[in-house]
Amino acid sequence: xxxxxxxxxxxxxxxxxxxxxxxxxxxxxxxxxxxxxxxxxxxxxxxxxxxxxxxxxxxxxxxxxxxxxxxxxxxxxxxxxxxxxxxxxxxxxxxxxxxxxxxxxxxxxxxxxxxx
Amino acid sequence: xxxxxxxxxxxxxxxxxxxxxxxxxxxxxxxxxxxxxxxxxxxxxxxxxxxxxxxxxxxxxxxxxxxxxxxxxxxxxxxxxxxxxxxxxxxxxxxxxxxxxxxxxxxxxxxxxxx
Numbered sequence: 001x002x003x004x005x006x007x008x009x010x011x012x013x014x015x016x017x018x019x020x021x022x023x024x025x026x027x028x029x030x031x032x033x034x035x036x037x038x039x040x041x042x043x044x045x046x047x048x049x050x051x052x053x054x055x056x057x058x059x060x061x062x063x064x065x066x067x068x069x070x071x072x073x074x075x076x077x078x079x080x081x082x083x084x085x086x087x088x089x090x091x092x093x094x095x096x097x098x099x100x101x102x103x104x105x106x107x108x109x110x111x112x113x114x115x116x
Numbered sequence: 117x118x119x120x121x122x123x124x125x126x127x128x129x130x131x132x133x134x135x136x137x138x139x140x141x142x143x144x145x146x147x148x149x150x151x152x153x154x155x156x157x158x159x160x161x162x163x164x165x166x167x168x169x170x171x172x173x174x175x176x177x178x179x180x181x182x183x184x185x186x187x188x189x190x191x192x193x194x195x196x197x198x199x200x201x202x203x204x205x206x207x208x209x210x211x212x213x214x215x216x217x218x219x220x221x222x223x224x225x226x227x228x229x230x231x
Contacts, residue, residue: 058218
């Protein structure tokens with residue numbers, strides 16, 4: 001069974017640009033969550049999508065947005081990039097909503113975004 | 117405010133001995149706790165979880181203990197192996213209105229198991 005796939009693995013952008021990251025969940029998983037990981041802040045929750053609807057959202061500005069398609073694949077978009085957006089962006093999938101029936105999340109290997 | 121705290125950034129143990137990783141939390145509404153392991157250049161991998169209705173859960177060499185009164189949980193790895201060297205994250209969640217949950221993560225503890 002294939003795991004969670006994130007593309008691209010590495011990305012370099014400049015300030016002011018926008019970026020789209022992609023995540024393909026494990027087959028059959030309907031929930032996709034996105035996290036930002038930085039050395040000082042650990043994993044910070046961005047949002048969770050389930051059945052193409054955003055079900056939960058973290059404390060990030062509106063520049064961070066996402067969507068989920070009917071096949072459960074998800075994309076995350078960051079507009080007007082800032083230097084502080086440099087981070088590892090992780091996607092995780094689970095069968096149901098986070099915490100439902102105590103189903104754990106399965107993570108991809110992340111996209112390393114560097115802003116110059 | 118860090119609701120989930122892993123106060124030891126790093127830990128070093130000898131192969132074959134016990135590794136004990138600690139995690140403290142402040143939110144008494146947390147009722148589900150997980151441990152994840154992360155190798156460099158890879159995403160976190162689920163290790164073990166525990167619900168607040170239990171005080172212990174065991175899976176092979178890994179045991180998680182939960183002390184609700186102290187708002188403390190720990191992960192025991194016995195015996196430790198060099199392949200266990202990784203960053204270990206503690207995460208917790210609580211049910212909110214509409215049954216939405218999100219995981220709150222600690223900053224991680226880097227475990228080094230020395231041969």
